[in-house]
Amino acid sequence: MSGVKPEQIRNFCIIAHIDHGKSTLADRLLELTGLVESTEGRPQLLDDMDLERERGITIKAHAVTMDYQRPDGNKYVLNLIDTPGHVDFNYEVSRSLAACEGAVLLVDASQGVEAQTIANVYLALEYDLTIVPVINKMDLESARPDEVRLQIVDLIGCEPEEVLEISAKDGTGVPELIEAVVDTVPAPLTLLDDPLQLLIFDSIFDNYRGAIAYIRVVSGILKPGMNVFFHSTGGKYLVDEVGLLKLDRFAAKQLVSGEVGYIITGSKNVGETRVGDTIGDVANPLPEPLSGYREPKPMVYSGLFPADTDDYESLKDAMAKLKLNDASLQYEPETSGALGFGFRSGFLGLLHLEIVQERLEREYDLNLVCTVPNVKYRITMLSGEVLYIDNPAHLPPQPNIDTVEEPIVNAQIVTPPDFIGPIMQLSTERRGIYDNTEYLDPRRAVLHYKMPLAEIIYDFYDRLKSLSRGYASLDYEHSGWEITTMVKLDILLNGEVIDALSVLVHADKAYAWGRRVVDKLSKIIPRQMFEVAIQAAIHSHIIARATVRAMRKNVLAKCYGGDVTRKRKLLEKQKEGKKRMKMLGHVEVPQEAFLAILKSD
Amino acid sequence: MNEFALYIHYPFCIKRCHYCGFASAVYNRSQAVNYHKALLKEIAIQSRQQPWQDGTLRSIYFGGGTPSLMSSEAIIELLNVIRKSFTYPPEIEVTIEANPGASDRKRFNAFRKAGINRLSIGAQSFNDDELKLLGRIHSAKDIYTAVKKASSAGFNNISLDLIYGIPGQTVKSFLISVHRALDLNIQHLSTYALTIEEKTRFAQMINYGTLSQPDSDLAAEQYLELCKIMKQAGFYHYELTNFARPDYQSQHNWTYWRRIPYLGVGTAAHSFDGKRRFWNPRNTDQYIRRVNTPENGIEEELLTEYEELEEKVYLSLRTSDGLEMEIAQRISSSEAIEELLTNRFLKSRDNRLFVPEEKWLLLDEIVLKLLSSNKKF
Ligand SMILES: Nc1nc2c(ncn2[C@@H]2O[C@H](COP(=O)(O)OP(=O)(O)OP(=O)(O)O)[C@@H](O)[C@H]2O)c(=O)[nH]1
Numbered sequence: 001m002s003g004v005k006p007e008q009i010r011n012f013c014i015i016a017h018i019d020h021g022k023s024t025l026a027d028r029l030l031e032l033t034g035l036v037e038s039t040e041g042r043p044q045l046l047d048d049m050d051l052e053r054e055r056g057i058t059i060k061a062h063a064v065t066m067d068y069q070r071p072d073g074n075k076y077v078l079n080l081i082d083t084p085g086h087v088d089f090n091y092e093v094s095r096s097l098a099a100c101e102g103a104v105l106l107v108d109a110s111q112g113v114e115a116q117t118i119a120n121v122y123l124a125l126e127y128d129l130t131i132v133p134v135i136n137k138m139d140l141e142s143a144r145p146d147e148v149r150l151q152i153v154d155l156i157g158c159e160p161e162e163v164l165e166i167s168a169k170d171g172t173g174v175p176e177l178i179e180a181v182v183d184t185v186p187a188p189l190t191l192l193d194d195p196l197q198l199l200i201f202d203s204i205f206d207n208y209r210g211a212i213a214y215i216r217v218v219s220g221i222l223k224p225g226m227n228v229f230f231h232s233t234g235g236k237y238l239v240d241e242v243g244l245l246k247l248d249r250f251a252a253k254q255l256v257s258g259e260v261g262y263i264i265t266g267s268k269n270v271g272e273t274r275v276g277d278t279i280g281d282v283a284n285p286l287p288e289p290l291s292g293y294r295e296p297k298p299m300v301y302s303g304l305f306p307a308d309t310d311d312y313e314s315l316k317d318a319m320a321k322l323k324l325n326d327a328s329l330q331y332e333p334e335t336s337g338a339l340g341f342g343f344r345s346g347f348l349g350l351l352h353l354e355i356v357q358e359r360l361e362r363e364y365d366l367n368l369v370c371t372v373p374n375v376k377y378r379i380t381m382l383s384g385e386v387l388y389i390d391n392p393a394h395l396p397p398q399p400n401i402d403t404v405e406e407p408i409v410n411a412q413i414v415t416p417p418d419f420i421g422p423i424m425q426l427s428t429e430r431r432g433i434y435d436n437t438e439y440l441d442p443r444r445a446v447l448h449y450k451m452p453l454a455e456i457i458y459d460f461y462d463r464l465k466s467l468s469r470g471y472a473s474l475d476y477e478h479s480g481w482e483i484t485t486m487v488k489l490d491i492l493l494n495g496e497v498i499d500a501l502s503v504l505v506h507a508d509k510a511y512a513w514g515r516r517v518v519d520k521l522s523k524i525i526p527r528q529m530f531e532v533a534i535q536a537a538i539h540s541h542i543i544a545r546a547t548v549r550a551m552r553k554n555v556l557a558k559c560y561g562g563d564v565t566r567k568r569k570l571l572e573k574q575k576e577g578k579k580r581m582k583m584l585g586h587v588e589v590p591q592e593a594f595l596a597i598l599k600s601d
Numbered sequence: 602m603n604e605f606a607l608y609i610h611y612p613f614c615i616k617r618c619h620y621c622g623f624a625s626a627v628y629n630r631s632q633a634v635n636y637h638k639a640l641l642k643e644i645a646i647q648s649r650q651q652p653w654q655d656g657t658l659r660s661i662y663f664g665g666g667t668p669s670l671m672s673s674e675a676i677i678e679l680l681n682v683i684r685k686s687f688t689y690p691p692e693i694e695v696t697i698e699a700n701p702g703a704s705d706r707k708r709f710n711a712f713r714k715a716g717i718n719r720l721s722i723g724a725q726s727f728n729d730d731e732l733k734l735l736g737r738i739h740s741a742k743d744i745y746t747a748v749k750k751a752s753s754a755g756f757n758n759i760s761l762d763l764i765y766g767i768p769g770q771t772v773k774s775f776l777i778s779v780h781r782a783l784d785l786n787i788q789h790l791s792t793y794a795l796t797i798e799e800k801t802r803f804a805q806m807i808n809y810g811t812l813s814q815p816d817s818d819l820a821a822e823q824y825l826e827l828c829k830i831m832k833q834a835g836f837y838h839y840e841l842t843n844f845a846r847p848d849y850q851s852q853h854n855w856t857y858w859r860r861i862p863y864l865g866v867g868t869a870a871h872s873f874d875g876k877r878r879f880w881n882p883r884n885t886d887q888y889i890r891r892v893n894t895p896e897n898g899i900e901e902e903l904l905t906e907y908e909e910l911e912e913k914v915y916l917s918l919r920t921s922d923g924l925e926m927e928i929a930q931r932i933s934s935s936e937a938i939e940e941l942l943t944n945r946f947l948k949s950r951d952n953r954l955f956v957p958e959e960k961w962l963l964l965d966e967i968v969l970k971l972l973s974s975n976k977k978f
């Protein structure tokens with residue numbers, strides 16, 4: 001180990017609603033502890049994925065170990081885990097929390113407490129973490145610390161004086177914050193003599209080293225050369241390397257109870273280092289794994305297919321690798337008449353789906369098509385058999401079905417009172433059942449709704465944001481199942497049912513959905529050599545139709561003075577364009593069509 | 602005996618037309634003088650190279666730009682050098698492009714005397730509003746005068762160019778232009794659907810929203826009517842854009858479609874030696890410099906076997922020759938060919954494939970179907 005005693009270690013994470021400044025605060029901490037000189041020019045330094053940097057959000061949890069010397073000369077080791085804020089990634093937050101003793105709760109001084117602030121606080125309390133309450137963005141003119149302080153006091157039951165005020169942007173108050181972390185967050189328990197137990201809170205795949213697990217040593221001492229095993233798979237491995245997560249991996253002789261770091265075993269087997277799993281010592285095993293982790297629960301399902309059917313094997317490989325980085329991704333093989341071989345995949349939400357798709361395309365150089373996402377339905381057959389259906393293609397014939405149930409969530413919407421009207425209207429449109437309204441303070445209401453998950457996954461969040469000018473926020477958790485009337489809506493192109501475009505929708509919404517998809521497709525499908533008839537149908541009863549007229553001209557008429565090369569290049573470009581098209585039946589459909597169907601106008 | 606064609610580019614115009622994507626710039630006297638010298642030099646150099654040295658010319662073509670801006674002396678000098686440098690039969694087709702707005706009798710007489718026997722006149726339209734929109738320097742009346750001067754200079758092989766698919770143009774106004782052209786007793790007609798080229802005035806206008814995109818449905822409509830009229834008038838539709846009276850098909854045009862070698866001299870001119878395609882700089886100053894320092898290398902591409910097939914497919918299908926079935930079968934799947942035949946986007950005769958006249962405007966789409974149907978490529 002790094003020669004520190006457990007009482008000098010503080011393991012903490014930063015929790016907050018999305019964009020309240022977690023990653024920016026992490027930057028300041030890295031600077032103040034001297035790990036980096038300055039993050040100028042590369043803000044939100046821990047967000048190291050291209051995708052995170054482009055979108056300005058944290059997608060994966062990031063861990064970093066910092067050395068800190070108090071003004072009195074005492075030295076400490078701070079292990080910080082930065083977590084994502086978006087509701088889709090609550091699971092990532094829960095994993096990080098389990099590896100910590102404390103949580104810095106960050107609340108934006110002008111936004112105040114929002115839906116994920118509340119959700120994350122409950123999680124932190126569940127894991128019994130010490131909360132260090134902080135108001136961030138004090139430099140903003142619109143900061144209203146007095147109100148926000150009261151909201152926080154109400155939420156966690158602390159004293160008003162305990163709430164720190166900082167600006168993560170300019171660094172004001174951050175030194176005091178570090179002091180408060182050292183003072184109030186308890187040191188990890190010293191369980192040096194107990195058998196080894198490691199909690200995997202994250203893992204990445206490295207092309208050279210294989211699976212690398214980020215772990216918290218819960219008890220015992222971890223050294224290279226030990227024989228360890230993974231509880232969930234039983235796989236046994238020799239420990240190659242252990243170390244600390246500075247900005248890069250920093251190998252160490254050992255890691256002891258209370259420390260946070262990484263472990264590299266001989267495991268090249270993708271899928272072995274499961275996030276949430278416990279690693280034990282083969283020589284001195286404990287029978288029970290650590291508890292406290294939730295299994296990641298996919299909320300939405302969609303088919304992922306390679307645009308070029310020849311890429312199936314590459315996709316299979318890429319999914320397996322990505323799964324190691326992303327424990328919440330679940331998938332199984334699926335075959336579609338229209339799209340060929342692919343994977344039915346489960347995601348935490350739509351943002352997660354988009355991110356997985358983008359990462360697969362970018363990091364593994366694939367070109368993908370994803371089908372319209374849906375939730376999972378519980379179907380009771382007349383025979384009494386119960387099925388879970390996450391794929392419209394698997395819906396059993398209607399006459400054999402007794403009931404269909406859909407997942408329901410408890411949704412909390414935090415909003416300034418001004419927007420309550422429109423939000424209620426939106427929620428009713430989305431089949432929400434109103435429960436009650438609480439007031440955090442006169443300027444912050446929490447609306448409680450029961451709502452079908454299916455209604456939230458499309459664009460509910462975007463709509464909510466736009467009708468509240470960005471002020472309202474949403475959090476939800478699964479609360480059970482309710483009986484519903486679903487229909488399978490098919491889309492036909494020139495008379496052929498395109499299975500990849502079929503969706504399960506609520507009976508009352510089928511007509512509107514059909515109309516919308518048909519209109520969208522008629523705009524997205526380019527004119528081709530034939531007229532294309534687009535139809536939406538329920539049980540082969542047509543409910544909407546549109547046509548794309550036949551193309552009449554596509555030729556570069558002029559060949560400039562023998563410039564045949566240009567002509568060939570233009571053709572090749574068109575040929576490339578065709579590759580972005582999928583043949584559905586005999587119709588060429590741009591891949592974007594699948595995503596565009598999801599987006600409301 | 603290896604035949605080849607000779608193309609001479611003249612990259613100057615009086616004013617740039619709004620749709621023009623050709624290698625041309627506004628006429629500049631001193632540049633034109635240097636350019637003329639460079640042309641003479643390039644012809645001399647190339648004539649000593651293979652395959653040209655051992656070949657025989659099958660056609661000569663002066664294109665542009667506006668080659669009819671060249672002085673009669675300049676043309677005569679060029680033709681003299683060509684005569685000295687290459688061998689060719691006496692009845693060889695020699696074409697020059699002429700702008701109705703830059704056509705005087707004296708020059709036409711001189712051209713004819715120098716051995717030019719075919720005139721391609723850039724009429725584009727007989728509607729003055731359309732001509733103005735196109736940014737042409739001439740009016741409909743100028744076309745009549747130009748043709749009259751050409752006939753009286755002794756030209757009896759005259760081709761006109763017309764453009765369709767012009768924003769604002771109607772089927773009717775285009776057909777009027779076609780009839781006017783036929784009234785002039787021409788032997789050949791070339792017709793082009795307007796395409797918006799990058800960096801042209803039109804491209805800019807579309808950007809600003811002052812011009813609408815050419816309407817492909819209108820163009821298709823105009824094209825079908827055009828085909829009817831030309832058939833009635835006794836013209837043969839021998840290539841997608843070209844119609845000719847019997848015996849008046851352009852030999853030079855056929856060079857390109859049949860992949861016969863050709864030597865191009867001048868700015869941006871392209872050459873093809875049967876395997877290799879190479880071309881001159883698009884900028885005239887650069888071109889002149891290049892001719893004077895030939896060691897500076899040229900831009901070229903050596904065609905792969907597949908690219909050669911690809912070329913054969915899209916060039917042959919442009920023409921009334923059609924494509925050898927055997928080549929189509931090598932490059933695409935038999936299902937794709939079958940499907941195109943069934944749906945009448947192709948027809949077959951004597952082991953060759955043809956695009957029916959009424960489907961010719963879908964040529965690129967048809968070719969793409971063929972080219973993308975074979976997984977191997
Ligand atoms: N004015 C001001 N802006 C801040 C402050 N802290 C963060 N920001 C800005 O707030 C935005 C969000 O900051 P991040 O650090 O990315 O927030 P986050 O909580 O990590 O966001 P997610 O990881 O997406 O949940 C960025 O534009 C920051 O520059 C602050 O103290 N003052």
Ligand code: SF4
Pocket residue numbers: 613614616617618620621622623625665666667700723
């Ligand atoms: S005359 Fe021809 S080459 Fe010259 S500018 Fe007009 S279109 Fe271009």
Ligand SMILES: [Mg+2]
Pocket residue numbers: 022023024044047057058083084085
């Ligand atoms: Mg962040």
